Amino acid sequence: MNKNYYAVIMAGGVGSRFWPVSTPEFPKQFHDMLGTGETLVQKTFTRLSQLIPKENILILTNDKYSGILKEQLPMITNEQIVLEPDMRNTAPCILYASMKIKKQNPDAVMIVAPSDHWIEDEVQFVSNLQRAFDNCESDNVLMTLGIIPTFPNTGYGYIEYNKLDSRQIKKVVQFREKPDYQTAKTFIQRRNFLWNSGIFVWNVRSILEAFEKFQPEMYQLFQAGFSTFNTSEEKQFIAENYSKAENISIDYAIMEKADNVFILPATFDWNDLGTWGSLYDKLPKDECDNAMVNGNLFVENATNNIIRTNPNKLVVIGGLDDFIIVDKDDVLLIYPKKKEQEIKQIVAKMNAKKSE
Numbered sequence: 001m002n003k004n005y006y007a008v009i010m011a012g013g014v015g016s017r018f019w020p021v022s023t024p025e026f027p028k029q030f031h032d033m034l035g036t037g038e039t040l041v042q043k044t045f046t047r048l049s050q051l052i053p054k055e056n057i058l059i060l061t062n063d064k065y066s067g068i069l070k071e072q073l074p075m076i077t078n079e080q081i082v083l084e085p086d087m088r089n090t091a092p093c094i095l096y097a098s099m100k101i102k103k104q105n106p107d108a109v110m111i112v113a114p115s116d117h118w119i120e121d122e123v124q125f126v127s128n129l130q131r132a133f134d135n136c137e138s139d140n141v142l143m144t145l146g147i148i149p150t151f152p153n154t155g156y157g158y159i160e161y162n163k164l165d166s167r168q169i170k171k172v173v174q175f176r177e178k179p180d181y182q183t184a185k186t187f188i189q190r191r192n193f194l195w196n197s198g199i200f201v202w203n204v205r206s207i208l209e210a211f212e213k214f215q216p217e218m219y220q221l222f223q224a225g226f227s228t229f230n231t232s233e234e235k236q237f238i239a240e241n242y243s244k245a246e247n248i249s250i251d252y253a254i255m256e257k258a259d260n261v262f263i264l265p266a267t268f269d270w271n272d273l274g275t276w277g278s279l280y281d282k283l284p285k286d287e288c289d290n291a292m293v294n295g296n297l298f299v300e301n302a303t304n305n306i307i308r309t310n311p312n313k314l315v316v317i318g319g320l321d322d323f324i325i326v327d328k329d330d331v332l333l334i335y336p337k338k339k340e341q342e343i344k345q346i347v348a349k350m351n352a353k354k355s356e
Contacts, residue, residue, distance in 0.1 A: 005052045005133060006108045006204075008097045011041050011061040011069070011115035012084055016344045017275045020331035021308065029115040030068050033279060035293040040273070041115040042072055048113065050126050051133075056108075058082050058100070059115070060093045079230070085242050091215065091253035092245035094200075095222055096238070098207050100229045108204040109136050112250075117197070117272050118282050124268040132201040132264055135169055142210060142255065143169070143201040146194025146263040147270045152184030155274065157196035157251070160187075161263050172261040175251055194265055198272070200250065207254070214257045218245050275340045276324045280306040290317075306337065 015028030022028035029041045060082045082097050101108045119125050132143050146159050157178055161170040187193035211219045225237035271282050283291035288303045295309040300318035307315055309327040326333040
């Protein structure tokens with residue numbers, strides 16, 4: 001394996017739309033959401049380690065999840081776990097991890113990938129990643145992997161590329177926010193828009209130059225602690241300074257500003273597993289299009305439902321269509337799938353009521 005290849009897995013989110021399975025104490029990336037026998041972060045680590053040396057894979061997460069990570073990925077060292085004392089969105093943590101990697105290997109080429117995505121055909125994923133690595137090794141570019149849209153999804157951001165660019169790796173024109181339905185339909189009809197996967201590839205010099213140019217204040221904040229990175233003094237520096245970084249995404253901070261951004265249309269199937277509905281799309285179904293995770297299902301006049309419960313539990317449902325049914329410990333969720341975006345707000349309301 002190429003010793004210059006590195007990965008940064010982002011595993012700090014709380015996945016509130018997957019409540020009640022995903023909670024702030026034990027979020028979705030640490031669950032076996034698909035019933036495969038592996039948690040999402042385990043699957044991501046295994047996938048990336050097909051091309052990247054295991055010791056070169058860093059996991060970015062919150063302080064409170066370090067114990068869970070060590071339990072689920074016992075092969076990693078403490079030095080591979082990069083702890084955020086505060087949640088400051090993706091730009092600060094990517095800058096922090098990139099500086100740690102630069103100090104270890106200034107010739108590094110790295111991928112930044114979420115820990116909770118579903119990717120089928122891992123052979124194609126590795127092939128796409130190799131092509132991106134090859135491009136970033138030789139050129140001063142910032143790359144992302146784009147997903148070819150299959151329908152006008154309003155839950156994803158889109159990336160527009162140059163329609164006249166006949167190369168496999170295409171020049172990005174602009175990033176576009178999550179659109180309404182009509183705008184999404186227009187994007188698909190134009191055939192030069194891809195879904196933003198949130199997967200990025202670059203060499204460490206290129207991304208740090210971009211931070212220095214477009215986020216000079218944040219760059220200087222972390223550069224002041226460069227001598228402490230990968231030493232015993234790092235933890236104290238981060239504890240004292242991390243919260244000073246602006247709360248901003250890598251898209252807003254860098255990708256939408258830079259003029260050396262390129263995109264590779266991915267040739268693997270992808271899903272961001274952001275909601276119960278997106279999980280339903282990727283699960284096997286019975287003859288009535290019901291998807292079951294873990295338990296045993298008996299249905300009578302019930303269709304298009306997703307059901308998740310404890311292993312080996314018998315679940316009997318009748319007369320329900322297009323519902324989310326989740327049984328976990330002392331919580332039972334029964335909610336219309338078409339209103340799944342409301343679950344996050346409901347959890348927030350319940351938490352606010354508890355704290356009154």
